[in-house]
Amino acid sequence: MTVFIARRLLLLPLVGIGVTLLIFSLLQLLSPQQRAALYVTDPRQLQAIDAIIREHGLDRPVYIQYVQWLGRVLQGDLGWSETAKMPVARAIATFFPATLELTLYTFLPIIALGIWLGTKSAVHRDQVIDHFSRLFAIGGQSFPTFVWGLLLLMVFYGAWRLFPPGRLSLEANLVVLDPTQFRTYTHLVTVDALLNGKLWIFLDALRHLALPVITLSLVQTATLVRVTRSSMLETLRQDYVRTARAKGLEEPRVINKHARKNALIPVITLSALLFVGLLNGVVITETIYNYPGIGRWGANAAIQLDAPAVAGFALFSALLLVFGNLAADILYAWIDPRIRLG
Amino acid sequence: MTKTRWFMLPVLVAALALAFQPGLASGQAVKNPDTFVAVSFGDWDSLDWAWAYDTASFGVIFNIYEPLIFFEGGRMDRFTPMLATAVPTIQNGLLSKDGKTYTFPIRQGVRFHDGTPMTAEDVVYSLRRFLLTDRSGGPSSLLLEPILGLTSTRDDKGNLILKYADLTRAIRAQGNNVIITLKEPFGPFLSILAQWSYVIPKKTAIARGDWDGTAATMRKYNNPKKESMAFFEFANGTGPFKLERWDRAGRQIILVRNDNYWRTPARLRRVVIRQVDEPATRILMLKAGDADADLGVTRRELPQYEGAPGIRIIDDLPTGTSTNPAVFFTFNIDCAGNPDCGSGRLDGAGIPPNFFSDVNVRRGFAYAFDYNTFLQDGFRGKATLAKGVIPRGMFGFNEKQEYFTFDRARAAANFREAWGGQVWERGFKVTVLYNAGNVVRELGARILKDNIEAINPKFKIDIRGITWSSYLAAMDASKLPVFFIGWLADYPDPHNFTFHFMHSDGTFPHVQKFKNEEVDRLVTAAARETDRAKREQMYFELNRKYFELVPSFATVNAIAFRVQRSWVRGWYWNPMFPGTYYYTISKG
Numbered sequence: 001m002t003v004f005i006a007r008r009l010l011l012l013p014l015v016g017i018g019v020t021l022l023i024f025s026l027l028q029l030l031s032p033q034q035r036a037a038l039y040v041t042d043p044r045q046l047q048a049i050d051a052i053i054r055e056h057g058l059d060r061p062v063y064i065q066y067v068q069w070l071g072r073v074l075q076g077d078l079g080w081s082e083t084a085k086m087p088v089a090r091a092i093a094t095f096f097p098a099t100l101e102l103t104l105y106t107f108l109p110i111i112a113l114g115i116w117l118g119t120k121s122a123v124h125r126d127q128v129i130d131h132f133s134r135l136f137a138i139g140g141q142s143f144p145t146f147v148w149g150l151l152l153l154m155v156f157y158g159a160w161r162l163f164p165p166g167r168l169s170l171e172a173n174l175v176v177l178d179p180t181q182f183r184t185y186t187h188l189v190t191v192d193a194l195l196n197g198k199l200w201i202f203l204d205a206l207r208h209l210a211l212p213v214i215t216l217s218l219v220q221t222a223t224l225v226r227v228t229r230s231s232m233l234e235t236l237r238q239d240y241v242r243t244a245r246a247k248g249l250e251e252p253r254v255i256n257k258h259a260r261k262n263a264l265i266p267v268i269t270l271s272a273l274l275f276v277g278l279l280n281g282v283v284i285t286e287t288i289y290n291y292p293g294i295g296r297w298g299a300n301a302a303i304q305l306d307a308p309a310v311a312g313f314a315l316f317s318a319l320l321l322v323f324g325n326l327a328a329d330i331l332y333a334w335i336d337p338r339i340r341l342g
Numbered sequence: 343m344t345k346t347r348w349f350m351l352p353v354l355v356a357a358l359a360l361a362f363q364p365g366l367a368s369g370q371a372v373k374n375p376d377t378f379v380a381v382s383f384g385d386w387d388s389l390d391w392a393w394a395y396d397t398a399s400f401g402v403i404f405n406i407y408e409p410l411i412f413f414e415g416g417r418m419d420r421f422t423p424m425l426a427t428a429v430p431t432i433q434n435g436l437l438s439k440d441g442k443t444y445t446f447p448i449r450q451g452v453r454f455h456d457g458t459p460m461t462a463e464d465v466v467y468s469l470r471r472f473l474l475t476d477r478s479g480g481p482s483s484l485l486l487e488p489i490l491g492l493t494s495t496r497d498d499k500g501n502l503i504l505k506y507a508d509l510t511r512a513i514r515a516q517g518n519n520v521i522i523t524l525k526e527p528f529g530p531f532l533s534i535l536a537q538w539s540y541v542i543p544k545k546t547a548i549a550r551g552d553w554d555g556t557a558a559t560m561r562k563y564n565n566p567k568k569e570s571m572a573f574f575e576f577a578n579g580t581g582p583f584k585l586e587r588w589d590r591a592g593r594q595i596i597l598v599r600n601d602n603y604w605r606t607p608a609r610l611r612r613v614v615i616r617q618v619d620e621p622a623t624r625i626l627m628l629k630a631g632d633a634d635a636d637l638g639v640t641r642r643e644l645p646q647y648e649g650a651p652g653i654r655i656i657d658d659l660p661t662g663t664s665t666n667p668a669v670f671f672t673f674n675i676d677c678a679g680n681p682d683c684g685s686g687r688l689d690g691a692g693i694p695p696n697f698f699s700d701v702n703v704r705r706g707f708a709y710a711f712d713y714n715t716f717l718q719d720g721f722r723g724k725a726t727l728a729k730g731v732i733p734r735g736m737f738g739f740n741e742k743q744e745y746f747t748f749d750r751a752r753a754a755a756n757f758r759e760a761w762g763g764q765v766w767e768r769g770f771k772v773t774v775l776y777n778a779g780n781v782v783r784e785l786g787a788r789i790l791k792d793n794i795e796a797i798n799p800k801f802k803i804d805i806r807g808i809t810w811s812s813y814l815a816a817m818d819a820s821k822l823p824v825f826f827i828g829w830l831a832d833y834p835d836p837h838n839f840t841f842h843f844m845h846s847d848g849t850f851p852h853v854q855k856f857k858n859e860e861v862d863r864l865v866t867a868a869a870r871e872t873d874r875a876k877r878e879q880m881y882f883e884l885n886r887k888y889f890e891l892v893p894s895f896a897t898v899n900a901i902a903f904r905v906q907r908s909w910v911r912g913w914y915w916n917p918m919f920p921g922t923y924y925y926t927i928s929k930g
Binding site: 029030031033034082083084085086094095098150153154157158161164165167169170171173174177287288289290292300303304305306 | 374377379569575587589590591592593596612614616618619620622623626627629630632678679681778806807808809811812815816
């Protein structure tokens, strides 16, 4: 297992270089003036774009530009984002924690519910729970995210005033922004609230997380339920499952130990992609709920042709994907030893 | 069940839920009684009054900084002293008989938010800095023109022509007085000062790397980049509110009461202005009482507020000070790396940078716009069709002025003429832009797209919304080929419209690269004309020129309205205000 992980880790720099080459190649489609913004870290430098072009050789051979750009990227210098009005690296650090928090609260329910419901549905095929899970899956996937988002907002906020939009209420927000009253440790508001001993802010943040979490869970769990169900159905038809049953193993043991573990391979793939997808931000959900996440910033940057922000966001997303795939690879190997031997 | 019926299901569920909505309504207790929450779409461009030139930014600025004089209540023609202790008139001796020299006795005992006292020297510095800044297309011409007789501080080659000696002669301190000498008498001068004489502390500015007030460093601080200015995102004024935070992550600006204010401190302790792009979310926030005013609402969303308990709609507010929106063309577009130009050539997949320099193209666009549909759908009929650049109700407006109407045949005829017939033969592809979140301007862009694409299948229009500050930056860089934007008067005089819509140094022509020397001369001459009847005729002539040359075309003059919670007290309307003046407001 250790050798397997080490091999995968050794591949990471190569993948990283490939990703940077791809992004840099796409950047070459932009004018030198637009690319110059990649080298700006302080807005005052915007006054001297021509000097930046000369200084960084943006009119010199492409390979020299790549090496210089990569050097800066490795130092965490991704340029200036006009959309966020701050350096790209700082923008990522600013907006990502909100998305990470949303992802963490969303991902666990999705996985738990998706796998549980998908398994139950397959095991009890054509029974009530199966019909319910299929209906749930169809319902979750039938409506676009914005329909669910607006619907839930209208009901749970508009009508019942239960779960407001945003990340925090006004009172909590003012406290969190005041360094004399609130110390920021992780930028995850729920965690920081507990670390500060302010339970009411923790609960307030949970109230604000509720609707985005429910919306995303509704849509994403449906997919996971369907994949888990079909994978489980396929596995339950395998000879070794029949053998396990023939040996007289109890049904829960057959399902949980023998069938489900093997059925999880496609579920892990999907989960890894889902996790990375959530971390990259969920534009529609963040917009409807006025949730200050990275997805909305990334989408705005793209619409506004904010080249450094888009490049930085793409690089960040690619890194997330690489690490997400690495985690999935490790999980595969843990679940199915044949993978690491192959 | 059909797909449509499936889609109806959540709507039915929502309707049922809303039917059982608890009765919060009018009896609802005031939420956050000492904090005012305003929601809107779009962000803020800059908090430096010498640079900013948009209503969103000034909606914040004019609550933090104060001018020498201010509008008296809702009046546009009467003023009250603010940082000056008197409004100059010939009668009180503070305005010279030749109408050129204004003396402003500066109020004593006023302190900036950091506690330092405000002096006449700060006033002089602030005004001189404003003139020197003169960023391209910015507001400095408002005072440059009357004070120094200049429309720009730079010549055609970009060289600084502003003389330090002229600055110091025109604006100077004498004891506790500030004396401003105009090049020529200028009727609306006090109107301009009522919004454009904000005072910043000289020492703070210099400490933050801004102009030191000397001749030697003038060039460096002329036409600076937005973010390089000392007060771009920092504020230190004398006004009723202090900037507590520009929270970019939370997309909000928080103001806190200035408890050491020279007048009675404001009743509100805090003002939070939040950027909420989704209209449905803003509407629900106001209905829930989590917001006190929706500053981004358009008439398209107004039905959702009508009859809602706890919500007050104040309609039919006196207007006549805005032309909004108008459609602008950039005559020489910066197409480098600019996808809004498509291929950058007249090949059916794009446009060349000078595409709109042909008046036939511009007329084609103007005749292709369905004004009545826009008026009905965008404003629910609560607007009048614009007749030229000067808004209805303002001096210089001509009821008989010919104006564009929706005429597909004439649009087609103009497109056939354009570029010697090449436009019709090859077609084009261009992007029409608007500021994201403005659903009315978005509707206008869609109307333009639908109608132009219907004229010739080779005509392709994309539409795109950009966040406000980036929109302004792209406009300033001449990157927007066709764009929707509006104009709120800086002072109630037609010159403020003709200059910024037609004069080559005006805000829009400057970025459009539109220059017509005859128009420039006429704009300047009309501003200086003292005979009212002659002046009116000159504005009629300018309106004719506007129709003939089509540097842009105005669509409607809208009727203003406001939506806020019923518990908001003390709000009043002045058509000149760029936003909400929070000083007089309370909740309860």
